[in-house]
Every structure is written in structure tokens, then in C-alpha cells.
Amino acid sequence: MSTFAHAVHDSRTMLRRNLKHAIRYPSVGLGAAMMPILMLVLFVYAFGGSIGAGMGGRDAYIGYLTPGIVVMGVAAGSMSTSIAVCNDMTEGIINRFRTMNITRSSFLTGHVIGSVIQTMLCCVPVVGVALAVGFRSAAGPLEWLAAAGLLAAIAFAVTWLSVALGLISKTVESASNKPLLIQFLPFLGSAFVPAGSMAPGLRWFAENQPFTPMIETLRGLLCGTEIGDDGWISLAWCAGIALIGYLWSRSLFNSDTKR
């Protein structure tokens, strides 16, 4: 087998291991789906009447809210990778992998691909609940496909960042705290209310942070609003975050073990 074939083989083995974990312990995955669903229900039924008043009512607000909730769910779901990575790093198993003649990066790629698959699956019930509470989309198959692609790109990027955060965490507890910041970020974007309605300083932040163009792009794909440059900006953000996360993770993982 060539080096590349080895890498693929080892990554697949690691991926199988991670998927087995996810199936066996679905609580993490279910948690990742539950959070956005609860937020969706909360914002639709508790706040929707009042927030939606300026947008044409609760039903119109569901249309505005759903893309934001889905992006937030993807970001939150991807961040759970850091817990899994940190868990492996603090258990002895990582040292076993490191003393075996396997492609080093396969451990990381196995986690990343596993997490992206898991996160994408978590989107299904979220969108399902959105449809159940009244979300209606005019999107055709092509738009849905593009939406799935965008979400996969977001999941991929955030997961790499999450892997790095998992690698720098000394304990699983701290690994589960670090991602909170990123999970919170969509709130300070256009997920729940238009950025234009925010106070000036926050508004600048909301308009220029990565999740806003991503949410706007998804909104455009699913609800037919104007996408403009947001599509390219989103993909650029995804590429940038993925690259930084990947390089950071790789350098952390290849440095000497200290524990």
C-alpha cells in the first residue's frame, strides 16, 4: 500500500471507531440536536410573537429564525468534538496509537469526518421540528443541496477549530467549557434578529463576524432572500477557520507528549 492508501485506511479505521462511539453513546449527539430544537421552540412560541411583530408575525419569524437556529446547531454540534478529542488524549489509548506504525493524522481526520457526519445527521431533526412548527421553504432540490453543502463546510471548519481546543484542554471539563464562546457567537449575529436592529458597536460586530454571512447565505438558499456576497464570504470564512484549526491542531498533536 502507498502512503496515501495507508492514510485513507487508517482514517477509515479511526472514523469507524468514532462512529461506533457516537452510536453507543448517543447522548452527546442527541444533546447537540436537542439544544437548537429547544431554542427554536422557545423563540417561536415564547419570543416569536413579540420579536416577529416587526417582521409580519410569528409565522414570518419562523422563516427568519430557522436558518439561524440550524447554523447555530451546526456550530454547537461541531464543538462537541473537542470533548471527544480531549477524552482520547487524556486516556492511555492515544499513547498506544502514537507507538503504532499508523498515519499520525488519521487520529485527527477520523475525529473530524466522524464529527461532520454526526453534525449533519443532527440537522435532520432540527429541520424536521422547524417544518413541524410551520417553517416553509420555497427551495428546490438544488438549493437544499447547496444548503447541505454550506452546512457541511461550516461543520468541517468549526470541527477543526474544536479539535485544536480539545488538544489544548488538560481535562474534559475544560474541553467542554471552551466551545461555549463559539456556541454563543450566533446570538451576536443575525440568527435571531437582524444585525441592523442592534446597538451601533454590537451591530458592527454582528455584521462582520463569521456566522452572520453564513446565516444570511442559508437564509437566502432556503427563504429566497438576497445572498449577494455573503456566499463567498461564508466560504472564505470556512476555509480560513478550517485552515487555522487544522494547522493549529497538527502542530499541537505533533509536539511532544507531556502527559
Add this chain to the structure above:
Amino acid sequence: MPSSVMPTPRKVGGARPPAAVSAFGLRKSYGDKTVLDGIDLRIPAGTVFALLGPNGAGKTTTVQILSTLVAADGGQAQVAGHDIATAPDGVRAAIGVTGQFAALDDLLTAEENLLLMADLLRLDRREGRSRTRELLERFGIADVARKRAATFSGGMRRRLDLAMTLVGDPQVIFLDEPTTGLDPRSRRTMWDMVRELVAGGTTVFLTTQYLEEADQLADRIAVLDDGRIVAEGTADELKARIPGSHVRLRFTDSAEYERAASVFPGAARDDDELALRVAGDGGLDALRSLLDRLDAAGVRAAGFSVHTPDLDDVFLALTGQGTAGSGAPLHLEENR
């Protein structure tokens, strides 16, 4: 080790077994703390080598360096013919490591853990399955093969851990404190497994803080203290190197003490206690002749005690830990 079983190094022939592990001047420090201060080793293929030392002596660091987990700051080492610095993948393909803490996947079953290893070793499916079955049987965990590793007792975890190490049939196995924390029964089971491995021609590099373990298993023992090897040899050689086997004669009368001292001019004197330490091999004949000589000289001793050394004495004397009966730490030159 019993010599009835001829070790058969796998890849080599020739009269003198080549070194499975050799190291020269290994150094490692973390910050200001020097953990390894120039370690030299040569372990012939097919033998068991024990690195014996107290906590913090650098045993684990040595294993980490030789198993390519951690890079050395200085020195060179070869494992199974591959340089640890320039050909780490070659080393990794030839070794198995069982660390101090069981390195298994708690969420997977015992069988899945072994199959995971088989996959990572790129064994084909059928081979992986048969190897897994064989190891489950051999390590007495076949009946719990479908249970998650998280539910296993300490002894079972270690067995599964070792079984995982053996999936790839490694030439050299590193066992870092394999029985620490195990009950006596599990410890004996582990020892039997190590003996079996060596009978099959595997080289075993063992670290332990239990002298009995080194005595039981190892062909050669190196005593590591504070990052240096302070002695190396067989268990018997090490025991012979400290003046452990002796008879201690006590006297109440100083004139009697002086007379005894002239009967045994080679004895070590303890003038404060009026005690003589007469070296001997600890055997009955030596004891009888000692008493005969005392009798012939008409010397009466107030008391006597026979002291036989074990590896504990060696360990305590060499590592300067605690207060062994033999007093101040001995400084023995290393001989190979």
C-alpha cells in the same frame, strides 16, 4: 530464566544474539529537571530486561523515548535494528507497548478493541478475526469478549491491554510497570504471560519498582536512580555486589570484641556497638566454620544474627532510599 527453553530470535541467526534494544548516552530533561542523565543499554534479543527504580527515577521516560513517544534530548538508540530518531516508523512496526495505565478504548468491547488493533495493523479481516479469537482465549477474556472494557476489573484491563499489544506479534515489547496496582494473583498471571512471550522469542523490556518481579522475570536488571543507571547485571550478580550476606556478632565486653576481631581480620568493625560483621555466603557450612573458629579461639559472643541479602538490599543500597541495614548508600562502579 530457565535455560530449558531456547530463545529463538525471529529474524536472525548467529551465535551471539544481536541487541534488540541498544542505547547510548540517552538524555532527557523537562525544563530544569534532568530526568535521564546518560543512559546506556544493551538488551540481547529474546531476553527479559528489567529496569528497576523508585518512582521518579526515569523509568517511564526511558520507555517513552525507546517507544518513540517522546524525543530524547541527546544520545542514540536502536530498537529492533531501527534508529528511534531517524526511523521511528520502523521502530513502531516492531514494538508493542503496554504502559502504566491500561491503554484501551473503554467504550468498545474487548473484542472490538482487539479488532481495532488488527485494523490499524492492516491485517486482513480473516487474519484479524482469528488473531482476536486466539488472544481472547489465551488471555482468559473470551467469555467477556462482548462486554465493554469500561466494566472490566483492573486485572482484566491489564490482560486486555497486553493482548492488544500482542495483536501485531511484536519483536520487542515494552511493559511499563505492568503489575502496579494488581492483586497478587493477577500479578502472577501477568508473570506467566511474560514468561510465555519470552519462550516464544520475544524481547521484553520491563520496568518495575518491585524487586521480586525483576528477580522472577528478568535475565538482566539495571537499577535506575535519579536518571542514571547505578548498577547492571543478573539478579545474582547484583546480590553479590553488596555486602549483604553476613553474620553479625555482638559482644558486651570490649576485650572479647577485640579478640574476635583478631580471629576475623577481614570483618567490618562497629566499635560503638561492639559488633562485627563477618561476610559469608549465608550457607550452613560457612556458619558452622565461623562458629568453630570462635570456639577454637575461646571467644564468647553475646549474640549473633544471620543476614541474607535480597534484591531489596541491593535496591535500597544502590538508590539511596530509606535506611537499609547496610547503612550508607554504596557506590559501585558499573561493570559490563
